[in-house]
Amino acid sequence: DVKVTQSSRYLVKRTGEKVFLECVQDMDHENMFWYRQDPGLGLRLIYFSYDVKMKEKGDIPEGYSVSREKKERFSLILESASTNQTSMYLCASSLGLGTTNEKLFFGSGTQLSVL
């Protein structure tokens, strides 16, 4: 079974802190994604990566950056956390067959609270 592991289940940070959310997948997938989940808004794509050291902006990249130094690891960085970034953050991966029409495998999520 594909496993996507997010380093923290719950995280509490203060406004202005730099926050790192880590994600690791164990199936040699090419594609990795960071989503944000808010009630009534569904899943919104923050950033994604189709290859090591490669990144592309999603729908809501403002206030976030990402890093993918190794194929299996994709990090989401909040440069200066703000209260409106309080949310559930979901990491996902997919095989990467040259299209986006393929199954996404999600981690269990990190519930981030910014106080």
Added chain:
Amino acid sequence: QQQVKQSPQSLIVQKGGISIINCAYENTAFDYFPWYQQFPGKGPALLIAIRPDVSEKKEGRFTISFNKSAKQFSLHIMDSQPGDSATYFCAASTPYDKVIFGPGTSLSVIP
């Protein structure tokens, strides 16, 4: 045009009943329509998916109905069980663009 609309926002169904969740889209370039199921404390997981060349796909108690001309698709859960209580997301994508998710439907199946 990239939006996927989903209704209802929440749904309560009695055990053994049929749960129906509806989605609509505008972008005619979408050609892949997955449904994801999310239990509390877990990430979403792919439940079933359809492509627009078929009008229906069935996997066990779960069926997707697809109406290309109306640009609508729906998930039917037959003989709904308490274990089906979860949040359901419809989604759509083109071959080379990101997946667009609907806002989700919270389903509660009561005994």
